[in-house]
Amino acid sequence: MKKRLFIYLLLTAAIPAIMPNKTTAQNDPQLGKAPLRDVIKAMTMEEKAHILTGTGMPEFGGDMAVIGETSLLVPGAAGTTYPLPRLGIPAIVLADGPAGLRISPTREGDKNTYYCTGFPVGMVLASTWNTTLVEEVGKAMGNEVLEYGADVLLAPAMNIHRNPLCGRNFEYYSEDPVVTGKIGASMIKGVQSNGVGVSIKHFAANNQETNRMNNDARISARAMREIYLKGFQIAVKEAQPWTAMSSYNYINGTYTSENKDLLTHILRDEWGFEGLVMTDWFGGSNAVKGVEAGNDLFEPGLPRQYDDLLAAMKSGKLSMDQVDVSVQRVLELVLRSPRFKGYKYSNKPDLAAHAAITRQSAAEGIILLKNTGEALPLPSSVKNIAAFGITSYDFIAGGTGSGDVNKAYTVSLTDGIKNAGYKTSKEVADAYIKYMAAEAAKVKPDDDPIAKFLPKARPDEFIPSAQLLANAVKTNDVAIITIGRISGEFIDRKIERDFNLSENEQGLIAAVCTAFQGAGKKVIVILNSGGVIETASWKLKPDAILLAGQAGQEGGNTVADALAGKINPSGKLTDTYPVNFSDAWSTENFPIGREEKFSMALLGGNNGTVKNEVRNVDYTVYAEDIFVGYRFFDTYKVPVSYPFGYGLSFTSFEYGKANLSENNGEYTVTVEVKNTGKYAGKEVVQLYVAAPSVKYTEKPAKELKAFAKTAELKPGESATVSLKFLKANIASFNTLEQAWITDAGKYKAIIGASSADIKADLPFEITTTEVVEKVHKAF
Numbered sequence: 001m002k003k004r005l006f007i008y009l010l011l012t013a014a015i016p017a018i019m020p021n022k023t024t025a026q027n028d029p030q031l032g033k034a035p036l037r038d039v040i041k042a043m044t045m046e047e048k049a050h051i052l053t054g055t056g057m058p059e060f061g062g063d064m065a066v067i068g069e070t071s072l073l074v075p076g077a078a079g080t081t082y083p084l085p086r087l088g089i090p091a092i093v094l095a096d097g098p099a100g101l102r103i104s105p106t107r108e109g110d111k112n113t114y115y116c117t118g119f120p121v122g123m124v125l126a127s128t129w130n131t132t133l134v135e136e137v138g139k140a141m142g143n144e145v146l147e148y149g150a151d152v153l154l155a156p157a158m159n160i161h162r163n164p165l166c167g168r169n170f171e172y173y174s175e176d177p178v179v180t181g182k183i184g185a186s187m188i189k190g191v192q193s194n195g196v197g198v199s200i201k202h203f204a205a206n207n208q209e210t211n212r213m214n215n216d217a218r219i220s221a222r223a224m225r226e227i228y229l230k231g232f233q234i235a236v237k238e239a240q241p242w243t244a245m246s247s248y249n250y251i252n253g254t255y256t257s258e259n260k261d262l263l264t265h266i267l268r269d270e271w272g273f274e275g276l277v278m279t280d281w282f283g284g285s286n287a288v289k290g291v292e293a294g295n296d297l298f299e300p301g302l303p304r305q306y307d308d309l310l311a312a313m314k315s316g317k318l319s320m321d322q323v324d325v326s327v328q329r330v331l332e333l334v335l336r337s338p339r340f341k342g343y344k345y346s347n348k349p350d351l352a353a354h355a356a357i358t359r360q361s362a363a364e365g366i367i368l369l370k371n372t373g374e375a376l377p378l379p380s381s382v383k384n385i386a387a388f389g390i391t392s393y394d395f396i397a398g399g400t401g402s403g404d405v406n407k408a409y410t411v412s413l414t415d416g417i418k419n420a421g422y423k424t425s426k427e428v429a430d431a432y433i434k435y436m437a438a439e440a441a442k443v444k445p446d447d448d449p450i451a452k453f454l455p456k457a458r459p460d461e462f463i464p465s466a467q468l469l470a471n472a473v474k475t476n477d478v479a480i481i482t483i484g485r486i487s488g489e490f491i492d493r494k495i496e497r498d499f500n501l502s503e504n505e506q507g508l509i510a511a512v513c514t515a516f517q518g519a520g521k522k523v524i525v526i527l528n529s530g531g532v533i534e535t536a537s538w539k540l541k542p543d544a545i546l547l548a549g550q551a552g553q554e555g556g557n558t559v560a561d562a563l564a565g566k567i568n569p570s571g572k573l574t575d576t577y578p579v580n581f582s583d584a585w586s587t588e589n590f591p592i593g594r595e596e597k598f599s600m601a602l603l604g605g606n607n608g609t610v611k612n613e614v615r616n617v618d619y620t621v622y623a624e625d626i627f628v629g630y631r632f633f634d635t636y637k638v639p640v641s642y643p644f645g646y647g648l649s650f651t652s653f654e655y656g657k658a659n660l661s662e663n664n665g666e667y668t669v670t671v672e673v674k675n676t677g678k679y680a681g682k683e684v685v686q687l688y689v690a691a692p693s694v695k696y697t698e699k700p701a702k703e704l705k706a707f708a709k710t711a712e713l714k715p716g717e718s719a720t721v722s723l724k725f726l727k728a729n730i731a732s733f734n735t736l737e738q739a740w741i742t743d744a745g746k747y748k749a750i751i752g753a754s755s756a757d758i759k760a761d762l763p764f765e766i767t768t769t770e771v772v773e774k775v776h777k778a779f
Contacts, residue, residue: 072093121170128709162175210591263295364571370543500534632700658670658671670720687750696734
């Protein structure tokens with residue numbers, strides 16, 4: 001804490017010290033009172049360079065990509081912009097992150113606490129397929145941003161789940177760009193409804209953590225447009241985020257913060273983005289090239305970036321017109337901010353109300369993968385539960401790194417079960433607590449400052465003794481096994497004991513299933529994971545499988561609600577679960593097996609040049625092109641464990657006859673959905689389109705174009721679902737023409753409960769090939 005206090009004093013002393021030595025004059029134009037052009041004209045070159053480079057993080061020199069943290073204004077926030085008091089320009093506060101506001105929960109000499117709500121991670125929110133609900137989560141999250149005095153939330157994170165092992169998949173939404181874009185747009189609308197901003201990230205193609213600051217993602221123009229940019233495009237057009245964050249990586253040899261095609265021609269000229277672009281923390285290898293490309297703000301700001309910008313301005317290498325454009329964007333952001341408007345934040349958001357929203361949103365994101373013999377919900381006769389698995393006692397609320405939240409509590413699964421009125425086996429619990437304590441004692445303290453940002457190693461499972469199992473069977477009505485996975489920023493996941501279950505985890509499932517099912521009692525497996533794991537080898541053993549994901553601070557209560565039938569799971573997978581890891585095409589081009597060897601290399605800063613030495617580390621070839629996730633599995637008929645869009649319910653749904661109509665290029669599909677079971681529930685209706693392949697443009701078997709979630713339907717109740725798409729939405733990107741083209745031919749609108757569970761095929765034909773949009777040549 002003394003170090004934090006020292007840093008705070010250093011920073012507060014440093015700001016006036018490094019500001020240009022120019023006193024305020026009575027005739028100095030003031031931001032918000034004078035025209036913006038006059039304020040910019042009154043700035044010196046030194047002041048303009050400062051405005052574009054933030055206030056810095058003196059404890060880090062920019063040679064590694066650490067989590068942003070400042071003691072200025074809102075302690076623990078990621079950073080601030082640079083203030084110029086003589087012109088009436090305050091600093092504004094930028095704060096992480098995607099699962100909730102990330103600030104310091106305690107402050108030196110202050111008895112108050114500043115905890116924030118740990119909401120479900122992005123993957124769980126996307127699994128709700130409920131845009132209205134996600135917007136409500138965004139409203140609650142944005143309220144905490146506002147009431148704790150921050151101005152911009154560095155979220156949502158919208159990269160594509162290209163491969164199951166990406167360390168940050170938990171905070172991203174999906175393998176599909178339409179899900180990503182629609183859910184992202186809803187989150188943006190919710191957060192920004194509070195009068196605070198967001199920063200969509202990481203723009204773009206930040207799909208691996210290994211060597212993320214130096215990796216060159218080599219991607220076709222078509223894959224960039226159709227897969228890796230499409231979600232961002234939807235979010236920009238539908239929600240107009242205040243800011244965007246350029247990513248660390250290169251794309252086809254150009255660093256993203258220096259990529260004019262990406263930041264200007266596409267983001268601004270084609271999509272109409274009106275906001276500011278900032279770097280990720282310590283990104284921006286060449287600040288001069290960054291400004292020329294359209295990257296306006298360099299965070300947290302480095303002395304060399306300031307020096308380079310100032311020298312380029314003085315020499316004429318960087319035109320003042322370009323500088324002024326970026327300065328204007330920064331000032332426009334400041335003008336919109338609550339801090340500039342003088343908002344009197346309370347430091348007292350309604351955390352109890354937000355916890356309730358967390359619980360509700362997590363409930364709709366839970367996915368029922370299996371439910372043999374109606375094992376769930378638990379019958380009223382169940383009173384006693386034996387909870388196996390270390391994660392039952394150490395539930396994982398979210399991932400690590402900038403996507404983590406300093407929350408007041410996390411409800412474990414066992415606490416949730418008790419809160420729901422069940423009793424848990426003390427004998428089983430004591431065995432796990434003893435084992436976990438012994439394993440924790442073996443862990444040596446790590447003084448590396450980076451260690452606190454990395455996922456903590458979790459002990460492997462142990463297989464209960466025959467006696468413990470026999471006693472548990474005698475005294476309990478049902479068994480629950482929780483399998484947990486933690487992942488986070490800086491490091492990608494592994495295959496063994498991560499994607500694949502460990503030998504002990506397999507043994508635990510087998511032993512518990514044998515013991516309990518042998519006595520006619522059910523076994524339920526809970527998956528507490530922020531990413532895809534292997535399920536095919538063991539899924540036949542338990543009676544039910546519930547994918548809880550990383551459901552935030554109320555996770556244990558949410559899962560218990562599902563077990564008890566207080567809520568009916570209505571989530572659907574936003575990723576495909578392959579039979580084997582190697583089945584996904586992208587696994588040929590992902591840094592598999594390099595997690596340890598290169599783990600520290602990925603912390604290094606950008607070196608300004610692209611290397612071609614180590615495949616999948618220095619560079620990664622996206623050989624699968626557009627065939628990511630279900631686009632690959634469905635097109636090439638590769639068997640999967642669970643398909644994209646899959647999810648069961650305690651009830652059943654019947655789809656009626658579907659109808660397709662067209663009006664001036666807008667297509668509407670309607671279908672009646674009826675609850676034919678005995679529980680109230682919600683259903684997600686998915687609309688895919690199958691397009692004809694043409695010369696030079698191979699098409700996937702089908703692509704998601706729209707989706708909708710019903711309101712809760714009571715048994716016997718029906719609802720008519722209407723889904724729309726435009727002719728432009730079914731265009732493919734033609735790299736030869738550098739255009740979005742809707743090809744002539746025979747199409748099918750496909751209604752499904754998943755990408756594999758097809759309810760209706762509706763053929764239609766487009767008679768004339770149409771160029772929807774001619775675009776700037778890029779990538």
